Amino acid sequence: MGLGKIGLPLAVQFAGKGHLVTGADIAPETVAAVNTGRPPFPREAHLAERLAETVAAGRLRATTDTTAAAAGADAVVIVVPLVTDAAGHPDFALLDAATDAVAAGLRPGTLVSYETTLPVGTVRGRFARRLEAGSGLAAGRDFALVFSPERVRTGRVFADLRRYPKLVGGIDGASTRRGAEFYRAVLDFDPRPDLPRGNGVWELSGAEAAEFAKLAETTYRDVNIALVNQFARYADRVGVDLAEVVDACNSQPYSHLHRPGIAVGGHCIPVYPRLYLWNDPGATVVRAAREANELVPAYAVGLLEGAYGPLTGVPVTVLGASYRGGVRETAYSGVFPLVEALRAAGAEVGVSDPLYAPEELAALGLPPDQGKPAAALVVQADHPEYRDLGAVDFPGVRVLLDGRRVTDPARWEGVRRIVLGGGG
Structure with a gap:
């Protein structure tokens, strides 16, 4: 769900591993471009050729009907943006709407994974409830629910998917294991002997740990940049x-x-x-x-x-x-x-x-x-x-x-x- 600069390469990656993938997006022009095998945005390395290949092979199609797509899926990955207002407060409108659309088509046994960066506690405290309310199903019992943050940079998404461990944390142990199994089936990893746990999928203790990890690694960069910008003033x-x-x-x-x-x-x-x-x-x-x-x-x-x-x-x-x-x-x-x-x-x-x-x-x-x-x-x-x-x-x-x-x-x-x- 979400065929933007992260979501579309993800869909292409999954399809490239032999899976049947439906990309859902609310923008008709994006859906039309994807269905013709044409990237709706430029300069993403290897996207044009890989998109054309997977669409031509019938492994990837796009639709504006999120509910229907969710109803036919074994796994749903949500990559819809979360923005903040002028006061720095998150605006959940787009993600709430996407969650409700998924919930309306959610079937027992489905895995739901959020990759959009979220405040700690959002998957369990907000989206589990919305999914349950819209589907009549129980999170953890009837469907698996995880948070697995994207850790890629636009322009080099495919390379970064191979380069960095995939973090997965669920609302319970069974969800975490299900999410880890899914990502091992749809991703490839380069060997990383420098990592204490190797490369690949890292199962974290829960959704909150995975949410925290994504916020911490990005906030570290902001603090580091601020520090060096302060040093720049002094250097001048x-x-x-x-x-x-x-x-x-x-x-x-x-x-x-x-x-x-x-x-x-x-x-x-x-x-x-x-x-x-x-x-x-x-x-x-x-x-x-x-x-x-x-x-x-x-x-x-x-x-x-x-x-x-x-x-x-x-x-x-x-x-x-x-x-x-x-x-x-x-x-x-x-x-x-x-x-x-x-x-x-x-x-x-x-x-x-x-x-x-x-x-x-x-x-x-x-x-x-x-x-x-x-x-x-x-x-x-x-x-x-x-x-x-x-x-x-x-x-x-x-x-x-x-x-x-x-x-x-x-x-x-x-x-x-x-x-x-x-x-x-």
Whole structure:
């Protein structure tokens, strides 16, 4: 259930193992694309050929009728997004609707697995009850119920499915064993001798442990990024290049510092710490990290002003609307607070992105670059196309703020190039 950037590759993976898979989605255009063997989104490695193969073989079809699909299934995997509102509270509307649709078709003996990241206790405390109410069946007795978080990154889903252990925790021991059996049948794993329990399916003590594990691993990344972003500010004050420091620190196995960046975007890292805080509002470290990362776009604009001077009336082009390079997705992208901060500084802002047409940017509420010569540039997303850009491509540019350290300094002679944590 859910044929987005995670759900569709999962469906293709399952079908590729010889199973008969139905992908359910509420978007008719997505269903139509899948049924013709065409990916509804670009740049997912190996998806196009594997989707075409499984559809042509009759092992994968798509439908908008979730209830009918659930009624004919031995296993139902739900990968519908959970978002948060402005206050950081989870909005369960989409997942509740998906759960109710599944419940209406649920049969005895079916396995239901949630892969969407959830607050701790949600599977047992919320969805088990909804499934029982909609089906008349008892969770654990009549159907198995587990949580098994997705641990993949868009653009490399198939590789990540092989690379990382699959965590499974059920509402009871029988559910956990059933879920583990299912995932062993639909996934492949590369050997990982470095792991204490090897690679493959890891059975956890329950749904709550699996929910907690997903929130913890993602919140760790947000806190790590916040820490290194704080280090970047200090490096700029004392005139030290933080990249050199990070490389030195990470030369021994007890330091795993990330790299500073102009923004933290996407469906995961900006969202999941909020889901954790919903459970544990007293987690001051988590809250401080999230707030620190949200301040980086404004800090970056301050660096730009320090290098260029007042930005009032200055044409500034932002390179990259996507939340990260190579991905056509703007969920929680840093481009939005960055544009807001540039406008607050008085700049005339235009946004350019190789994955978006100008009219698409406008539809997102972003000012498209109109081709007016820019006096300053800000790299917001690390698209690979930006590695080969240089001063020759932007006549008249005086300052480049590379928020991702993706550009080649040698190509920007005559332009002042600054980076976060570069030491000024």
